[in-house]
Amino acid sequence: MKKTVRSRKEEKPAKQLKKGDIIDVSVSGLNEDGLTTATHEGIRLFVSGALPGEGVRVRITHAGRREMTGEVINVLQPSAERLAEPPCRRAGFCDGCPLIAMQYPSQLAWKRSYVEQTLHARRSLKQVPVHAVLPSPRPLHYRNSAKLAVAGTFRSPVVGIYRRNSHDVLDIDDCPLHHPLINRIVAAVKEGIKKGKVPVYSPRTGSGILRYLVIRVSERHERAMVVFVTARRSFNEIHHLTKHLRQTVPEVEVAVQNVNASEGNVILGHHDHYISKDHAIIEELGDIRFSISPRSFFQINSGSARIIYDKVREWSALSGNESVVDLYCGIGGISLYLAGQAREVHGIEFVDAAVADAEKNARLNRIDNCTFEAGDAAELLEELHEEGTPIDLLVLNPPRKGCDRRVLETAAAIGSQKIIYVSCSPLTLARDLEILAELGYRTREVQPVDMFPQTPHIESVALIVKEPLEQGKTRTPRPRTTSSTTPHRKKKGAA
Incomplete structure (x- = not known):
């Protein structure tokens, strides 16, 4: 008699979703791009137009094997944080302001939590106090x-x-x-x-x-x-x-x-x-005037920019005798804002056109204790130190990618007692603060400021101080490295 081999019953595979399909899901977290996340048949789904905790009907806009994206076409179970009437008729399908359907206090709470979680995930930053977010003077119509x-x-x-x-x-x-x-x-x-x-x-x-x-x-x-x-x-x-x-x-x-x-x-x-x-x-x-040309960089939210500048000025606690270096100074915003309380301010910026704007703005305000230079940040910082320029306060205001490690190592080798870091990215801020911790600096506190209401973006100001060495220990800075691609220093005179 022929032996019958029974085949194991195979499970029917889930139907592969495609663009345009409609599904119902429950969304959970909110990521740094303002998208909520969900899981469908083991595949991660990023949803625009939803808030955490909501049940939503979603139209798939991209279907991949590991990740999908979708947009809300109907909110089935709204969050208590959702506005009854969002201030925009495009809420839900415009990517410009993904949080506009969320109540503003809830936006601020989420942003503080995001900054706090990002920093506290780093071992050296677990105890750093993160203050409540300072709100924008204008939650709407703030973009200039x-x-x-x-x-x-x-x-x-x-x-x-x-x-x-x-x-x-x-x-x-x-x-x-x-x-x-x-x-x-x-x-x-x-x-x-x-x-x-x-x-x-x-x-x-x-x-x-x-x-x-x-x-x-x-x-x-x-x-x-x-x-x-x-x-x-x-x-x-x-x-x-x-x-x-x-x-x-x-x-x-x-x-x-x-x-x-x-x-x-x-x-x-x-x-x-x-x-x-x-x-x-x-x-x-405040009391500083800026000339804005087609190519000038200027903060898009003037009200929140002043809050940031005021916080930098407050934490600087200048007496009028200090020498300040403002790295990534742009058109001179923070440099000129601190000039009235400092003995001298040196602004350093990679972009020549920004330095020209900074000098123009210094003349516009009749400020004569600021100098601006264009070139590599680490090299110019080292040269200022080698020339005997004391650096009592160092201000860092880098782009979203943060500071190059060499800049941080140079700052630590110079030994400024105080550093103030203005950041537009919690991720790179956390990375750079941990590097500074390795180099002997402690982050005392962080103040988030809402520069971009209705979006997930957040600015932060960090106060960093030099830690005293334990008895018997020394710090040896890394040797200076050079690069053939580093631009030559371009000297500028007093503005």
């Missing part, structure tokens, strides 16, 4: 600048931001985060494009002219700068568009045509052509 893509046709122009992971432009002419003057300018530009039949650039065909719209606003003076980024120099169309804009919105003080013929994602090209007589707008923070 906007970089917007232009799409569509002259008959039906679209001005807004790119959707996540696509080249589709979402129209946001009445954005609740933008300063009201920005929204008025966007509406006037769209009207002017239609009226003047201005050809809109198409990245697919390479035809058309107008690519981007860059707007900057001086909150103090209610004046604006508008930059029209075009694929090629085209005087007539942009001249008439500017004329229409300035007639409709008289607050536009500076108008510029920037030519960018490249096919990449960089917004500004190398050539500016001023259409207006004025080339810059003036903004003020």
Whole structure:
């Protein structure tokens, strides 16, 4: 008799989801990009438009084997932290402000928790006090600048931001985060494009002219700068568009045509052509005035920027006799803010144009105890020390990627008693504070400041002090390393 072999019953595999499928899930955490997370059939799902703890119906926008993304089409079980009426009709599908449906106090609580958890995950930072987040003076309409893509046709122009992971432009002419003057300018530009039949650039065909719209606003003076980024120099169309804009919105003080013929994602090209007589707008923070040009970096939230500068000034506790070094000084914001309480301030910045702006701003404010230099941060810091310049206070204000380790090692070797670190990334802040702890510095406290309401981003100010050596121990700094690619120091005189 033939023996029958019984096969083991195989489980039916779960159906592979595809883009456009709709599923119901319960979401849990919130990540640093403002996306909530869920799990479906063992696959991690990132959801935009949901809040932690909610049950939601989701449309899949990307389906991978290990990760998927989706957008909320219906909230089945709302969180107690969800606003009954979000201040934006695009809440849920615009990636610009993923927390806008969350009550503002809950946003602040989440941001504090995120900073605290990120820092306390590091062994040397477990006991560092993280204060409650200082709120933005304006939770809405706080953005004083906007970089917007232009799409569509002259008959039906679209001005807004790119959707996540696509080249589709979402129209946001009445954005609740933008300063009201920005929204008025966007509406006037769209009207002017239609009226003047201005050809809109198409990245697919390479035809058309107008690519981007860059707007900057001086909150103090209610004046604006508008930059029209075009694929090629085209005087007539942009001249008439500017004329229409300035007639409709008289607050536009500076108008510029920037030519960018490249096919990449960089917004500004190398050539500016001023259409207006004025080339810059003036903004003020406290008692310091800043000249803002098309390429100047300036904080997008003036109210929160002043809170940060005030905190740096408070923790500096300067008496008027100290020498301060401001690394990554940009256009001189913190340097000039501290100049009135210090004997001298040295600003160091990699970008030449930023240093030129910093010197201009020092002259604008008649401040003569600040010097600014362009070049490699670690090298210039070492040279200042070798020249005998005392460094009583070191201010670090790096970009999102944080400080190069060599900069931190150089700072520790110089031995400043106090360091103040201004950060826009809790992740790189935690990494750098731990490196400083290894080098003999203790983080005394951290103050988060909400620079970007309705988004998951958070700024932090950290106060760091030099720890005294235990008896019998010495610290040996690492030997200085050089690189053939390090830019040569470019000396600048007193501003």
